[in-house]
Amino acid sequence: xxxxxxxxxxxxxxxxxxxxxxxxxxxxxxxxxxxxxxxxxxxxxxxxxxxxxxxxxxxxxxxxxxxxxxxxxxxxxxxxxxxxxxxxxxxxxxxxxxxxxxxxxxxxxxxxxxxxxxxxxxxxxxxxxxxxxxxxxxxxxxxxxxxxxxxxxxxxxxxxxxxxxxxxxxxxxxxxxxxxxxxxxxxxxxxxxxxxxxxxxxxxxxxxxxxxxxxxxxxxxxxxxxxxxxxxxxxxxxxxxxxxxxxxxxxxxxxxxxxxxxxxxxxxxxxxxxxxxxxxxxxxxxxxxxxxxxxxxxxxxxxxxxxxxxxxxxxxxxxxxxxxxxxxxxxxxxxxxxxxxxxxxxxxxxxxxxxxxxxxxxxxxxxxxxxxxxxxxxxxxxxxxxxxxxxxxxxxxxxxxxxxxxxxxxxxxxxxxxxxxxxxxxxxxxxxxxxxxxxxxxxxxxxxxxxxxxxxxxxxxxxxxxxxxxxxxxxxxxxxxxxxxxxxxxxxxxxxxxxxxxxxxxxxxxxxxxxxxxxxxxxxxxxxxxxxxxxxxxxxxxxxxxxxxxxxxxxxxxxxxxx
Amino acid sequence: xxxxxxxxxxxxxxxxxxxxxxxxxxxxxxxxxxxxxxxxxxxxxxxxxxxxxxxxxxxxxxxxxxxxxxxxxxxxxxxxxxxxxxxxxxxxxxxxxxxxxxxxxxxxxxx
Numbered sequence: 119x120x121x122x123x124x125x126x127x128x129x130x131x132x133x134x135x136x137x138x139x140x141x142x143x144x145x146x147x148x149x150x151x152x153x154x155x156x157x158x159x160x161x162x163x164x165x166x167x168x169x170x171x172x173x174x175x176x177x178x179x180x181x182x183x184x185x186x187x188x189x190x191x192x193x194x195x196x197x198x199x200x201x202x203x204x205x206x207x208x209x210x211x212x213x214x215x216x217x218x219x220x221x222x223x224x225x226x227x228x229x230x231x232x233x234x235x236x237x238x239x240x241x242x243x244x245x246x247x248x249x250x251x252x253x254x255x256x257x258x259x260x261x262x263x264x265x266x267x268x269x270x271x272x273x274x275x276x277x278x279x280x281x282x283x284x285x286x287x288x289x290x291x292x293x294x295x296x297x298x299x300x301x302x303x304x305x306x307x308x309x310x311x312x313x314x315x316x317x318x319x320x321x322x323x324x325x326x327x328x329x330x331x332x333x334x335x336x337x338x339x340x341x342x343x344x345x346x347x348x349x350x351x352x353x354x355x356x357x358x359x360x361x362x363x364x365x366x367x368x369x370x371x372x373x374x375x376x377x378x379x380x381x382x383x384x385x386x387x388x389x390x391x392x393x394x395x396x397x398x399x400x401x402x403x404x405x406x407x408x409x410x411x412x413x414x415x416x417x418x419x420x421x422x423x424x425x426x427x428x429x430x431x432x433x434x435x436x437x438x439x440x441x442x443x444x445x446x447x448x449x450x451x452x453x454x455x456x457x458x459x460x461x462x463x464x465x466x467x468x469x470x471x472x473x474x475x476x477x478x479x480x481x482x483x484x485x486x487x488x489x490x491x492x493x494x495x496x497x498x499x500x501x502x503x504x505x506x507x508x509x510x511x512x513x514x515x516x517x518x519x520x521x522x523x524x525x526x527x528x529x530x531x532x533x534x535x536x537x538x539x540x541x542x543x544x545x546x547x548x549x550x551x552x553x554x555x556x557x558x559x560x561x562x563x564x565x566x567x568x569x570x571x572x573x574x575x576x577x578x579x580x581x582x583x584x585x586x587x588x589x590x591x592x593x594x595x596x597x598x599x600x601x602x603x604x605x606x607x608x609x610x611x612x613x614x615x616x617x618x619x620x621x622x623x624x625x626x627x628x629x630x631x632x633x634x635x636x637x638x639x640x641x642x643x644x645x646x647x648x649x650x651x652x653x654x655x656x657x658x659x660x661x662x663x664x665x666x667x668x669x670x671x672x673x674x675x676x677x678x679x680x681x
Numbered sequence: 682x683x684x685x686x687x688x689x690x691x692x693x694x695x696x697x698x699x700x701x702x703x704x705x706x707x708x709x710x711x712x713x714x715x716x717x718x719x720x721x722x723x724x725x726x727x728x729x730x731x732x733x734x735x736x737x738x739x740x741x742x743x744x745x746x747x748x749x750x751x752x753x754x755x756x757x758x759x760x761x762x763x764x765x766x767x768x769x770x771x772x773x774x775x776x777x778x779x780x781x782x783x784x785x786x787x788x789x790x791x792x
Contacts, residue, residue, distance in 0.1 A: 558705050580734060580765040583703075587736045591704045649773040650737040656772045 126305050129187040133309035136172050137194070137316040140165060145321075159199055166203045169195045170210030173241065174218070185302035187309045189277070192245030193269070194313055197260065201249020208245035212238050233291060236284035240277050247272060259321065265314040269307045273299070340404040341372065347407060348377065355516065355541075358382045359454045359615060361389055362541040364520030368502075372533035376501055377407050380538070381418040382454075387616060390418035392449035393536045394431070395465065395501050409434050410445075424449045424462035448499060455615050457491035457542045470498045476512050491542040499538040502527065516541040546613035546620075553594050553602040558587055561610070572614050578678055581657045582619070585674065586610060588650035589623050597627025597670075614678075618659075621674040630670055631663045685713050693724040693789050698732040702739030711742040715749055723755035726788045730761035735769050747779055760788040 144159045159165055173191035191211060196204020215238070251260070251268060260268070278299060285291030348367060355362040365378045380391040392414065396406050410431050417427045428447055435445050446465020452458070459481070461469075469481040474494045481489050481497065491497055496516060498504060504523060514522070520539045527535055549564045551557040562583055569579040593608055609624040632651050655661065660675035686697035694717060702710050718725065725746065743759070750757050758780040762770065770781055780791040 555704055558703060562701075562703070576733075577765050583734060584736055584769065587703055587738075591736075591738060649740050652773055653737055653769060 133312045137313040141320045166206040173211030185298040189244040193248040196248025204245030204249035208242040233285040269310040362516040364539040368535035374534040376534040386421040389452040394447040460488045496541040546611040551608040619676040694722045695726045697728045701734040703736040704738035707738035725757040727759040758788040
């Protein structure tokens with residue numbers, strides 16, 4: 119005798135096993151690529167045949183009262199593959215059963231059970247009705263409770279009536295039905311629930327795996343796209359006037375939600391730069407990035423204000439990603455001639471200025487404010503805190519400094535850390551003169567070399583000679599009340615910037631502001647001397663004076679256009 | 682610096698200016714010019730045809746020379762200035778102090 123509980127357990131296990139087997143064998147890979155959960159089977163015919171066997175063998179695990187779960191075969195196939203295959207499974211099962219009967223009971227046809235024919239019909243109906251249900255579900259896997267209710271309904275409304283109707287004699291059938299029906303219902307509903315549970319789980323698991331693979335695939339292609347988007351190589355030092363840039367994505371092998379961008383607007387002589395972080399790390403970030411980078415360049419080309427760029431970026435992002443708030447940015451503009459930075463900051467950024475001696479100062483980030491990038495200073499910008507300065511070695515190139523910082527950041531920073539270094543160094547030529555009129559000759563030679571190098575006209579050279587000679591002679595003659603020290607020098611720095619020559623003369627003589635001397639007031643005729651300042655002021659387009667830490671600093675500008 | 686070329690055309694003394702009259706050469710040019718004037722020259726012409734640079738130190742030289750001649754009731758004129766040197770004389774108002782002419786003949790005639 120078989121324990122009823124054991125039989126039920128066995129049929130459940132058999133159902134689960136078959137469900138698992140069916141899934142492994144017949145479920146197409148593609149089914150999961152559409153995540154609607156639609157079921158697409160690979161070889162429905164084979165599926166039907168396999169479940170035909172189930173109908174016979176797994177289904178013949180019998181309870182003491184003769185209940186089996188063989189109907190699950192056609193029901194399951196019908197449910198997953200449609201009524202044609204459901205019926206096919208039934209028929210296959212029917213043929214097998216008949217054949218078995220034939221082998222075992224020929225010629226004793228009276229040995230055929232009371233419910234033999236009704237069973238055949240019920241089996242076919244099971245495949246067919248489950249198939250109809252399949253049509254109703256439009257190919258989706260039913261929920262467990264739906265499957266259980268279907269089974270219950272089938273047993274009560276089809277199996278029982280048909281058996282009672284077609285079985286004979288009625289009294290015997292009724293007696294046995296009373297005993298088997300509860301077991302039949304329990305075994306079948308549990309088996310069906312088991313099957314749907316197993317298949318549903320397998321599908322969900324597979325979907326999750328595929329989703330992970332898809333995301334990984336998309337992320338990896340997004341990474342490739344991003345790497346393509348990022349500038350491969352920062353420009354050679356000073357291809358942008360006075361600017362040396364180093365920028366990198368700290369973890370460049372990972373997908374990033376941040377990017378850096380810079381663009382030199384030649385007409386405005388301004389360097390636009392920025393790092394932008396998009397709040398969510400999604401594959402869409404790459405698209406957003408592409409859109410924003412394009413926008414940044416277009417705007418920079420037109421020398422648009424920073425605020426305007428950020429607003430436009432936000433608007434574009436809203437269109438692309440459907441959200442307006444998830445962007446933080448540090449955008450800035452450097453005037454390459456003066457080193458003046460204006461910046462726009464939204465979000466937390468680390469912005470520091472480091473000079474050639476390695477001293478740090480924070481860049482005060484006031485929206486639409488500004489700061490001065492001094493000669494030789496590097497602006498270090500990152501969307502994460504920049505670690506200590508122990509890696510800083512004076513004399514390193516911007517690239518070397520940048521690479522060291524990136525290596526240091528890499529240890530702690532997560533994906534999406536962007537580092538940007540902008541060194542400001544005026545490409546000027548310098549001469550240091552002793553406080554001696556004999557130096558004028560050397561000054562003239564230096565100016566001649568400068569003029570030759572930059573192909574300046576003779577007239578311009580004349581102007582330079584005149585202006586600088588006057589200034590230097592003035593300093594030598596009047597700058598020092600006491601004899602100047604051995605190490606006293608006059609430092610002259612000159613730089614050709616576009617169509618202007620910028621000159622800076624620095625000395626440690628007594629304070630003297632040439633701008634306070636009005637050269638236009640009438641002077642007594644035939645006075646000897648005093649033309650120097652007049653000549654200077656008539657020759658230059660701009661003159662500024664500054665007294666800084668004991669030095670006179672005179673900045674001049676000469677326009678070379680058409681000269 | 683070498684001695685300046687000096688030639689006499691009638692009672693006029695024509696002195697050829699060096700290539701550059703700047704703060705390094707001005708002292709020498711000044712002493713030579715004043716020397717010529719003090720030797721009794723009353724009519725002085727400075728030839729700038731070989732000159733291409735005059736700084737304010739140079740201007741000072743010519744103002745000194747002009748003042749010296751004035752005291753002796755003499756006169757001076759200059760010629761042959763290139764464009765930029767002329768500009769320097771013009772900016773500083775020297776055109777009002779002594780005649781600036783195009784060539785030697787005009788310079789001599791202006792005295």
